[in-house]
Amino acid sequence: MIAKSLFQTPIQISQAKIGLLNAELKKLAIILKEKNNHNEITKSNGFQSVIYKHKDFLITNQFINTQINSINNYISQYQLRKNHEWNITGLWFNINPKYSLNNLHTHCECDFSAVYYIQVPKNSGNIIFENPNAVMLHQGFYQNEFNYNEFNSNSYEIQPQDNMLILFPSYLPHRVEQNLSDKDRISLSFNIKVDIK
Numbered sequence: 001m002i003a004k005s006l007f008q009t010p011i012q013i014s015q016a017k018i019g020l021l022n023a024e025l026k027k028l029a030i031i032l033k034e035k036n037n038h039n040e041i042t043k044s045n046g047f048q049s050v051i052y053k054h055k056d057f058l059i060t061n062q063f064i065n066t067q068i069n070s071i072n073n074y075i076s077q078y079q080l081r082k083n084h085e086w087n088i089t090g091l092w093f094n095i096n097p098k099y100s101l102n103n104l105h106t107h108c109e110c111d112f113s114a115v116y117y118i119q120v121p122k123n124s125g126n127i128i129f130e131n132p133n134a135v136m137l138h139q140g141f142y143q144n145e146f147n148y149n150e151f152n153s154n155s156y157e158i159q160p161q162d163n164m165l166i167l168f169p170s171y172l173p174h175r176v177e178q179n180l181s182d183k184d185r186i187s188l189s190f191n192i193k194v195d196i197k
């Protein structure tokens with residue numbers, strides 16, 4: 001007999017083939033950092049830009065256009081019965097120098113979130129998603145050591161790579177480990193809201 005897995009949490013990992021656009025995104029991130037347009041919400045010794053609309057910059061608009069199929073594919077897994085459209089509600093850049101990290105957080109007031117990795121040096125920190133089932137996590141049984149599988153895991157860790165795009169539900173808690181590289185880790189995050197027509 002095989003146990004069924006109920007109430008799953010879908011995340012989608014893909015390699016975004018955006019060519020020279022990646023270098024343009026990096027340039028924009030650095031320009032925004034130099035302007036010191038930062039936001040204090042989740043940063044820990046790193047730079048997080050203010051939240052923009054993706055159409056605020058030609059480069060970010062182009063980037064989102066390259067990812068439409070990927071986003072559609074992810075949202076289609078939810079099999080919404082009514083006609084719907086999705087919108088990017090906000091987008092921001094993160095530059096994490098050596099020793100910076102991002103504490104555990106969720107993204108509120110949106111349905112899905114994404115992170116695109118512009119530059120990921122070796123040892124610059126993994127992203128760790130935590131099991132959102134707090135009821136389960138507080139039971140003693142789940143404090144044991146397990147051979148990892150989808151039924152017993154408290155967290156799921158991904159080693160980012162350049163050009164990787166990760167889509168996940170906005171309620172899913174996540175954090176980023178400390179950057180132990182001498183180079184900056186640079187990423188672009190955005191939130192998605194689905195509107196039923």
Ligand SMILES: [Fe+2]
Binds near residue numbers: 105106107174189
């Ligand atoms: Fe986040």
